[in-house]
Amino acid sequence: MAMRITPSILNADLADIANEVARVPSSDMIHFDVMDNHFVPNLTLGLPVVESLKKHTATPIDVHLMIEDADTWAPQYAELGCESVTFHAEAAKAPIRLARELRRLGSRAAMALKPTTPIEPYADIITEFDMILLMTVEPGFGGQSFLDSVLPKIRRTRELVRKTGQEIWIQVDGGVSVDTIGRAAEAGADVFVAGTAVYRAGDPDAMVNQLRDLAITACAH
Numbered sequence: 369m370a371m372r373i374t375p376s377i378l379n380a381d382l383a384d385i386a387n388e389v390a391r392v393p394s395s396d397m398i399h400f401d402v403m404d405n406h407f408v409p410n411l412t413l414g415l416p417v418v419e420s421l422k423k424h425t426a427t428p429i430d431v432h433l434m435i436e437d438a439d440t441w442a443p444q445y446a447e448l449g450c451e452s453v454t455f456h457a458e459a460a461k462a463p464i465r466l467a468r469e470l471r472r473l474g475s476r477a478a479m480a481l482k483p484t485t486p487i488e489p490y491a492d493i494i495t496e497f498d499m500i501l502l503m504t505v506e507p508g509f510g511g512q513s514f515l516d517s518v519l520p521k522i523r524r525t526r527e528l529v530r531k532t533g534q535e536i537w538i539q540v541d542g543g544v545s546v547d548t549i550g551r552a553a554e555a556g557a558d559v560f561v562a563g564t565a566v567y568r569a570g571d572p573d574a575m576v577n578q579l580r581d582l583a584i585t586a587c588a589h
């Protein structure tokens with residue numbers, strides 16, 4: 369199974385995003401956290417910044433929308449050419465219609481679940497998605513501790529994905545580091561967001577490669 373690393377720019381120098389992205393050329397995608405101060409108690413960046421960043425990087429952009437009105441806003445990120453657009457199950461009014469709209473616009477469609485939101489109610493619709501994001505912290509802030517309580521849900525989601533026979537990525541986001549990535553990979557995750565671990569490292573690009581190697585090793589066991 370391929371293992372993908374997507375650094376979160378939330379922990380980078382937000383006044384210098386294009387250069388911060390250029391510091392991690394080994395990344396498979398760049399994770400862009402959009403927060404609206406309603407769905408989560410924090411406010412970050414939005415469409416105009418993504419639009420500008422797109423002109424500075426060829427690395428695929430993995431947008432994580434932590435916003436209330438996902439049905440209205442998510443398609444606009446796909447229209448900008450974002451390769452992957454993730455909305456929260458807790459925020460979307462019509463997740464199936466929204467996923468189909470994102471795919472129609474040429475983006476990968478992804479749905480995120482907070483740590484205490486179960487996967488089982490979505491079991492019959494996971495084939496509508498290219499990726500399921502299982503939050504391993506409460507969304508809203510970088511630098512929090514990885515929640516081991518999410519590991520059983522990662523295992524259950526991997527089993528559901530296996531039964532579909534389709535390639536649906538399982539992403540984890542929050543507290544992913546050299547100490548925790550192995551547990552997440554062993555449980556079945558294959559896409560790893562890392563903010564603090566990458567951007568607080570002395571050599572962020574070396575950290576991207578180290579994290580990927582650790583995930584590959586853990587998955588092989």
Ligand SMILES: O=C(CO)[C@@H](O)[C@H](O)COP(=O)(O)O
Nearest residue numbers: 507508510511542543563564
């Ligand atoms: O979506 C979020 C937080 O809500 C994440 O993408 C964080 O930005 C990841 O940061 P670390 O936990 O890796 O520091």
Ligand SMILES: [Fe+2]
Nearest residue numbers: 401432541561
């Ligand atoms: Fe995120």
